[in-house]
Amino acid sequence: xxxxxxxxxxxxxxxxxxxxxxxxxxxxxxxxxxxxxxxxxxxxxxxxxxxxxxxxxxxxxxxxxxxxxxxxxxxxxxxxxxxxxxxxxxxxxxxxxxxxxxxxxxxxxxxxxxxxxxxxxxxxxxxxxxxxxxxxxxxxxxxxxxxxxxxxxxxxxxxxxxxxxxxxxxxxxxxxxxxxxxxxxxxxxxxxxxxxxxxxxxxxxxxxxxxxxxxxxxxxxxxxxxxxxxxxxxxxxxxxxxxxxxxxxxxxxxxxxxxxxxxxxxxxxxxxxxxxxxxxxxxxxxxxxxxxxxxxxxxxx
Numbered sequence: 001x002x003x004x005x006x007x008x009x010x011x012x013x014x015x016x017x018x019x020x021x022x023x024x025x026x027x028x029x030x031x032x033x034x035x036x037x038x039x040x041x042x043x044x045x046x047x048x049x050x051x052x053x054x055x056x057x058x059x060x061x062x063x064x065x066x067x068x069x070x071x072x073x074x075x076x077x078x079x080x081x082x083x084x085x086x087x088x089x090x091x092x093x094x095x096x097x098x099x100x101x102x103x104x105x106x107x108x109x110x111x112x113x114x115x116x117x118x119x120x121x122x123x124x125x126x127x128x129x130x131x132x133x134x135x136x137x138x139x140x141x142x143x144x145x146x147x148x149x150x151x152x153x154x155x156x157x158x159x160x161x162x163x164x165x166x167x168x169x170x171x172x173x174x175x176x177x178x179x180x181x182x183x184x185x186x187x188x189x190x191x192x193x194x195x196x197x198x199x200x201x202x203x204x205x206x207x208x209x210x211x212x213x214x215x216x217x218x219x220x221x222x223x224x225x226x227x228x229x230x231x232x233x234x235x236x237x238x239x240x241x242x243x244x245x246x247x248x249x250x251x252x253x254x255x256x257x258x259x260x261x262x263x264x265x266x267x268x269x270x271x272x273x274x275x276x277x278x279x280x281x282x283x284x285x286x287x288x289x290x291x292x293x294x295x296x297x298x299x300x301x
Contacts, residue, residue, distance in 0.1 A: 006065070007032045007157050007188035008053065013062035015048050015212075022048040024212035025062075032067075032156075035180075035189045037203030037220070039196070041297050045212040046192045047087060050161050053190075054084045066157055080108060083155035085147050087162045093135045097126055097145055100134065101152050108153040120148040123178040125171065140167040147175065157188045164195060176202060200224075200289040208296045216296050223292050231291045232257045232265060232284050239277035249294045254281065256291065 008030040015023040023045045030036045040046050051057035052064050055071045055078065063070055069077040092100060098117065105113040121127045124144045129137060134145065147163060158179065164172045172195075180202065183189050193199055199206060199220075206223060208216040216223060233254045241248055241255065245268070248257045259265050265284065272279060 005032055006030060007034070007067055008190060009063075009065040010049065010053075011063040011065070013049070013052065013064060014060045015045075015052060015057065016060045021212055023052070023059075026209070026212070026214055028207060028214060028217070030188060030190055032188055033183070033186050034205060035183050035203050036191065037199040037206040038190060038192045038209065039199060039206060039293060040192075040209035044209045044297075046209060047161060048212075049209075050084065050086075050159055050190075050192065053159060054082065055079060080153070081155055082157050082159065083150035083153065084159040085150045085161060085163050087165065089139065089142050089146070091134045091142055091145065093133070096131050096133055097121070097137070097148075098130045100145060101148055104149045104152045110153060113152065116154065117148075117152065120151055123174065124148050125174055140171055143167050144171060144175075151182075156186070157190070158182065159190045161192050162194065163191075164193065164198070172198070196289045196293055206289075208293065210297050216292075220289070224287060224289065230259050230261075230284055231287050232259045232268060233281070234279040234283070235281040237278040237280055239272075239275055241277065242271050242275040244271065247295060251290075251294065255279075256294070258287065258291065258295065259284070 006029040010026050010028045013023055013026045014021065026045070026049065038046050038049070048057065052059050053066070053071065055075050058072060063072070065071065066078040066081050069081065071078045095103065098121070101117045101120065102113070105117070121130050124147055126141070126144050126148065129141055134142065137145070143163070151158065160179070164175065176198070179189060191199065191203060203220055205218065206220050207214050218226070233251070233256055235254050245257055248255050250256070257268060259268060
């Protein structure tokens with residue numbers, strides 16, 4: 001798969017905190033115009049990578065570049081090209097929503113930005129809150145403002161770190177419609193999320209990180225095809241799974257086992273009988289990104 005030039009590049013990036021290695025030699029290119037997903041369990045290193053990308057944390061080794069600009073040696077050039085929505089809610093309680101966006105525009109030297117600010121307010125459902133103080137907003141509305149802040153200077157690279165955590169379904173839909181539009185216009189998008197259905201629907205390529213290392217990197221459809229065509233679910237009432245089913249995971253109290261087709265299903269059921277296992281609630285369905293994710297991070301093992 002031939003990709004355009006890199007909008008974001010991590011070159012052998014390492015980050016250590018004392019004896020703990022949070023990021024361990026990550027090399028990764030995100031192409032111009034990509035909608036890219038970075039997935040991993042809590043503590044895998046996702047937010048550390050984004051902190052280094054945003055210039056908030058220095059790598060112990062390696063380089064991070066935004067459209068060719070080194071985040072450490074050319075921080076201003078890199079920062080102008082980047083819009084980051086952090087995971088934590090951070091806001092100034094002394095200003096209205098519109099004032100916050102005007103101040104943020106000033107940081108980037110944008111004096112005539114009212115039209116774009118109004119468009120942001122409209123697309124993020126904030127028009128009615130534009131003149132309200134930040135303290136008066138709900139958590140979901142504050143998160144919308146943080147998205148608007150990140151986009152106020154029209155950055156070519158947009159980084160979304162768990163942008164829909166704890167927000168309502170309406171915001172998720174309106175946010176993704178807007179971000180998809182910006183992506184179609186050429187903006188590069190890097191997304192981390194625990195909502196794997198969002199990643200599957202939006203991201204063309206995905207990297208999975210575990211204990212600071214990339215354990216999978218491919219097109220979303222290729223990941224789905226490579227790891228399992230289908231998943232067999234069942235509840236284990238009695239017995240122990242045979243050794244050849246070591247790749248099984250636990251999901252909501254049921255065993256989830258990747259299978260490749262009807263013959264594989266037949267052989268699996270025969271092996272369970274031979275092992276003396278009693279099962280119930282048998283279900284076969286096509287694998288989704290959550291199934292792939294759990295296989296990669298080894299959940300339930």
